[in-house]
Amino acid sequence: MRYRQLGRTGLQVSEMGFGAIPIIRLSFEEAERVLRRALDRGVTLFDTAHLYVDSEEKIGRAFEGLRDRIVLATKTMKRDKQGAQEDLELSLRRLRTDYLDLYQFHMVNQEADIQAITGPGGALEAAVRAKEAGRIRHLGFTSHSLEMAIKLVKTELFSTVQFPFNFIEAEATAELHPLAWELKLGVLAMKPFCGGLVEDARVAFAYLRRFPAVIPLAGWDSVERVDEVVDLYEQPLEVTPEDEAAMARYRTELGDLFCRRCEYCQPCPHGVMVTPAMLYGIVAHRMGPAKAAAFAAKAMESVRLCEECGECAERCPYHLPIPETLKKHLAMYEEHLGK
Ligand code: SF4
Numbered sequence: 479m480r481y482r483q484l485g486r487t488g489l490q491v492s493e494m495g496f497g498a499i500p501i502i503r504l505s506f507e508e509a510e511r512v513l514r515r516a517l518d519r520g521v522t523l524f525d526t527a528h529l530y531v532d533s534e535e536k537i538g539r540a541f542e543g544l545r546d547r548i549v550l551a552t553k554t555m556k557r558d559k560q561g562a563q564e565d566l567e568l569s570l571r572r573l574r575t576d577y578l579d580l581y582q583f584h585m586v587n588q589e590a591d592i593q594a595i596t597g598p599g600g601a602l603e604a605a606v607r608a609k610e611a612g613r614i615r616h617l618g619f620t621s622h623s624l625e626m627a628i629k630l631v632k633t634e635l636f637s638t639v640q641f642p643f644n645f646i647e648a649e650a651t652a653e654l655h656p657l658a659w660e661l662k663l664g665v666l667a668m669k670p671f672c673g674g675l676v677e678d679a680r681v682a683f684a685y686l687r688r689f690p691a692v693i694p695l696a697g698w699d700s701v702e703r704v705d706e707v708v709d710l711y712e713q714p715l716e717v718t719p720e721d722e723a724a725m726a727r728y729r730t731e732l733g734d735l736f737c738r739r740c741e742y743c744q745p746c747p748h749g750v751m752v753t754p755a756m757l758y759g760i761v762a763h764r765m766g767p768a769k770a771a772a773f774a775a776k777a778m779e780s781v782r783l784c785e786e787c788g789e790c791a792e793r794c795p796y797h798l799p800i801p802e803t804l805k806k807h808l809a810m811y812e813e814h815l816g817k
């Protein structure tokens with residue numbers, strides 16, 4: 479494992495980090511084994527979120543007494559000062575630590591999010607105060623909207639940007655990444671396995687190795703999977719013609735049906751939470767049926783309000799068949815409810 483400086487934070491982190499969504503579906507004991515294996519193999523950056531069910535608690539338990547060996551990042555969805563303050567306190571307790579290396583505003587996808595976070599009484603005020611008190615070392619954000627991410631980078635309020643980046647979603651290379659380098663932000667890549675849609679680690683990571691300054695956050699749910707990916711990183715990893723062919727196949731198979739979480743389809747006039755409901759198939763794949771049904775209950779129940787007016791589909795830049803997909807996902811959710 480090699481180590482890199484995370485932008486202007488001054489933090490040294492492993493060249494790949496651990497993205498902690500997949501440990502949601504593991505027991506505490508299994509999660510501890512996977513997390514400790516990653517640390518033993520040299521991974522030092524662990525990224526979770528308040529939203530990820532019990533993932534913070536699992537990390538807190540796994541690394542009790544090892545705090546100084548890891549770089550810890552989490553996130554809040556709260557946009558107001560009080561909410562962010564409460565989230566932070568709870569995250570610190572769950573993670574069994576008194577400081578976070580990186581605190582990120584989660585899924586800042588719309589202009590209204592930016593206004594709420596940075597405006598008077600916004601979440602940024604709570605984060606800045608916590609930073610001054612030494613409870614947060616650095617601030618960052620995550621987004622699925624290229625436009626919002628570029629805007630946030632330009633504010634120079636943040637030290638890191640976390641954005642989807644993989645061989646299917648490579649839009650960030652044109653403007654976002656160069657801008658982040660210029661302003662010395664650390665760049666974290668979410669969804670290196672294309673949000674769980676690509677199983678082939680060799681293909682996914684051979685592509686990412688072409689961008690050594692980008693730190694992918696790999697989601698692992700087994701010791702074997704940790705070893706597989708870390709082993710790949712310990713040898714020269716070049717994209718072969720076979721890899722290129724596999725990428726082209728994946729792009730053809732997934733390209734048109736892959737929800738990019740950009741949220742241009744929202745809001746729905748009938749109150750359907752379109753984006754999380756569009757992602758239900760991936761969530762179920764990653765969390766397992768029972769946990770996914772509980773996790774996404776609010777979004778999936780809202781699908782019952784869909785009147786198939788088609789407004790969302792008209793706004794989707796990828797022309798996804800949204801009403802049809804929502805119907806399919808609702809049927810899947812109902813089946814999962816019984817499990
Ligand atoms: S098709 Fe359904 S989800 Fe889409 S905007 Fe219309 S009611 Fe909302």
Ligand code: SF4
Pocket residue numbers: 736737738739740741742743744752753756793794795796797798800
């Ligand atoms: S359905 Fe389309 S518009 Fe909505 S989040 Fe997904 S990709 Fe974006």
